Amino acid sequence: MFPTPIQKRPRAAQITYQTLVPLALILWLLPLLAVGLFSIRPLSDFTNGNYWGMPSSFEFFTNYGKVFFESDMPRYLLNSLLITVPTVIGAVALSCMTGFALGIYRFRGNLLIFFMFIAGNFVPFQILMVPVRDLTVNMGLYDTKIGLVLFHIAFQTGFCTLFMRNFIRALPYELIEAARVEGIAEWRIFWYIVLPLMRPAIAALAVLIFTFIWNDYFWAVVLTQGPDAQPVTAGITSFNSQFVAQYHLMSAGSIVAALPPVIMFFAMQKHFIAGLTLGAVK
Amino acid sequence: MTALTLTNVNKSFGEVHVLKDINIEVEEGEFVVFVGPSGCGKSTLLRVIAGLEDATSGEVHIGGDLVNNTPPSKRGIAMVFQSYALYPHLNVFKNMSLALKQEKQSKAVINERVAKASKMLNLEDYLERYPSELSGGQRQRVAIGRAIVREPKLFLFDEPLSNLDAALRMNTRLEIANLHDTLAASMIYVTHDQTEAMTLADKIVVLRDGRVEQIGSPMELYNNPVNQFVAGFLGSPAMNFMPAGFVSEGDPRTIGVRPEDLRLQDDGGLSATVQHVEHLGGDTNVIAEAKGTQITARLFGQHAINQGQTVTLGYAPERAYYFDKEGHRV
Numbered sequence: 001m002f003p004t005p006i007q008k009r010p011r012a013a014q015i016t017y018q019t020l021v022p023l024a025l026i027l028w029l030l031p032l033l034a035v036g037l038f039s040i041r042p043l044s045d046f047t048n049g050n051y052w053g054m055p056s057s058f059e060f061f062t063n064y065g066k067v068f069f070e071s072d073m074p075r076y077l078l079n080s081l082l083i084t085v086p087t088v089i090g091a092v093a094l095s096c097m098t099g100f101a102l103g104i105y106r107f108r109g110n111l112l113i114f115f116m117f118i119a120g121n122f123v124p125f126q127i128l129m130v131p132v133r134d135l136t137v138n139m140g141l142y143d144t145k146i147g148l149v150l151f152h153i154a155f156q157t158g159f160c161t162l163f164m165r166n167f168i169r170a171l172p173y174e175l176i177e178a179a180r181v182e183g184i185a186e187w188r189i190f191w192y193i194v195l196p197l198m199r200p201a202i203a204a205l206a207v208l209i210f211t212f213i214w215n216d217y218f219w220a221v222v223l224t225q226g227p228d229a230q231p232v233t234a235g236i237t238s239f240n241s242q243f244v245a246q247y248h249l250m251s252a253g254s255i256v257a258a259l260p261p262v263i264m265f266f267a268m269q270k271h272f273i274a275g276l277t278l279g280a281v282k
Numbered sequence: 283m284t285a286l287t288l289t290n291v292n293k294s295f296g297e298v299h300v301l302k303d304i305n306i307e308v309e310e311g312e313f314v315v316f317v318g319p320s321g322c323g324k325s326t327l328l329r330v331i332a333g334l335e336d337a338t339s340g341e342v343h344i345g346g347d348l349v350n351n352t353p354p355s356k357r358g359i360a361m362v363f364q365s366y367a368l369y370p371h372l373n374v375f376k377n378m379s380l381a382l383k384q385e386k387q388s389k390a391v392i393n394e395r396v397a398k399a400s401k402m403l404n405l406e407d408y409l410e411r412y413p414s415e416l417s418g419g420q421r422q423r424v425a426i427g428r429a430i431v432r433e434p435k436l437f438l439f440d441e442p443l444s445n446l447d448a449a450l451r452m453n454t455r456l457e458i459a460n461l462h463d464t465l466a467a468s469m470i471y472v473t474h475d476q477t478e479a480m481t482l483a484d485k486i487v488v489l490r491d492g493r494v495e496q497i498g499s500p501m502e503l504y505n506n507p508v509n510q511f512v513a514g515f516l517g518s519p520a521m522n523f524m525p526a527g528f529v530s531e532g533d534p535r536t537i538g539v540r541p542e543d544l545r546l547q548d549d550g551g552l553s554a555t556v557q558h559v560e561h562l563g564g565d566t567n568v569i570a571e572a573k574g575t576q577i578t579a580r581l582f583g584q585h586a587i588n589q590g591q592t593v594t595l596g597y598a599p600e601r602a603y604y605f606d607k608e609g610h611r612v
Contacts, residue, residue: 174367177334182381182432183355192380196371280413281365 038251046247063252072227076235083148084213090153091160099164120158145229167201172281203271211261232257285310285468291340300326302492313462315471317479318489324472332361345435360429361438366421368413375409378427399430419450437469476516488512510609519578538603541580544595551596
């Protein structure tokens with residue numbers, strides 16, 4: 001068998017492996033652990049330069065309590081949710097349809113349109129920063145959640161279409177033809193045949209887009225300001241006041257802000273099913 | 283009334299001319315088999331009839347109506363795909379009833395038709411199962427059931443047995459034959475297997491390179507092939523062809539003799555060296571070589587013939603077929 005299982009390698013190799021793996025793991029998780037540790041320190045630890053030692057006192061409840069009850073964090077979290085969820089729904093729904101159209105129908109310009117969807121992904125968004133800001137200002141959408149949502153949907157649909165179109169292309173085409181011969185209308189084919197088979201793709205894409213949008217900082221800063229519309233990624237910086245950086249609260253806020261994508265992943269996990277089309281053909 | 287009429291149907295994919303002037307008539311209740319080697323255009327022809335491909339020119343009439351511009355769903359046909367194409371997320375009952383539901387049939391009608399079809403196909407115990415939980419033969423029957431419940435004017439089968447193993451293939455073949463008798467529906471069946479064609483068909487259409495070579499009943503084609511291709515395609519083992527000048531010097535004709543028409547004789551025939559013997563019990567197939575040509579003889583019963591042995595083969599001249607240089611029968 002290749003590669004040789006670690007149990008069957010020489011003892012020296014096993015020991016090296018067993019020491020290096022935990023080491024690599026710790027190294028990998030170090031930033032996260034540091035943030036976790038920071039989030040339970042009192043502010044005084046930072047002023048005294050005690051970054052890496054034992055916390056002088058454990059302030060888990062104080063810090064997280066402050067984040068939830070004495071700051072704008074809940075507001076920012078809600079904003080994030082109100083931005084991310086509509087974006088996920090919008091981008092996934094749109095790309096299901098574009099993917100179906102581009103994956104199933106053979107028409108002139110199909111590839112051209114498909115390439116344009118892909119090409120959109122290659123435009124660096126730093127270039128778009130100023131025009132998009134001007135656009136939202138002119139449309140009266142600057143510093144609104146809806147403006148951010150619309151922009152995110154427009155920007156994510158390109159990638160989503162690429163993903164969905166390729167997934168639909170991989171479905172057995174006979175299924176579509178069989179349905180057509182059976183007299184099932186095209187939109188019903190989409191709804192009753194293709195959509196159920198796309199469940200794993202929809203789940204995967206939803207998690208991916210949710211994480212993208214939830215973690216977006218760039219556009220949040222460019223298109224919004226203040227607790228009315230800003231999502232949590234941008235909102236965390238409000239713990240940095242003019243004279244004091246409240247690292248302990250920023251850390252606690254960051255941990256809180258990082259949780260929803262993780263929860264999303266586990267919530268969607270049962271939909272990641274391989275072989276949904278098993279038994280369709282042959 | 284004819285169930286299907288094809289008039290001068292042509293189909294090209296870009297530069298490639300796949301179907302060339304196809305003219306076929308299928309009578310009401312007839313079982314017609316399109317047969318030909320792979321790549322001859324038989325599946326494309328079926329797809330043109332189904333409406334999944336458009337004919338480049340020519341007319342397709344189903345049940346007397348011109349359907350060139352009618353979508354597949356409105357043609358009154360049902361198609362069984364080679365790969366079954368079952369909806370994997372629906373159980374057997376829903377697979378069979380989906381189309382009826384779309385037609386807005388009442389629940390009673392749906393239940394009745396599905397019950398009837400599943401009884402006919404022995405699927406009653408599997409209605410709750412999903413396609414992935416079925417064997418190949420059962421999936422094939424579901425695919426057929428899905429066609430039956432719609433009570434179409436015309437059934438189209440696209441190599442439905444090619445994914446089944448030999449024993450199952452024979453059973454399913456019988457089932458399809460029975461089905462044709464029970465439903466008395468018009469059926470078109472595409473296959474590359476000449477045995478399926480011979481056993482199932484009322485009428486066989488032999489296709490080669492997008493052209494109809496010959497149309498007729500199985501025995502007509504077997505006994506009266508118009509050319510060397512049809513003669514060689516039907517029958518197993520295939521007809522022996524002895525090139526020009528093989529039997530008598532200067533004869534420009536190719537001589538075809540069916541393996542079962544060859545017999546062993548003591549003298550005055552073809553002298554051939556045995557290369558291989560297939561003992562089938564009921565028959566013995568002798569594959570021998572004479573003057574660089576391989577000849578297969580199918581002898582009735584069991585014969586003690588050894589490899590390397592020289593045998594003399596003869597045939598009755600009236601059982602031979604003669605073909606000219608172009609392969610036409612003369």
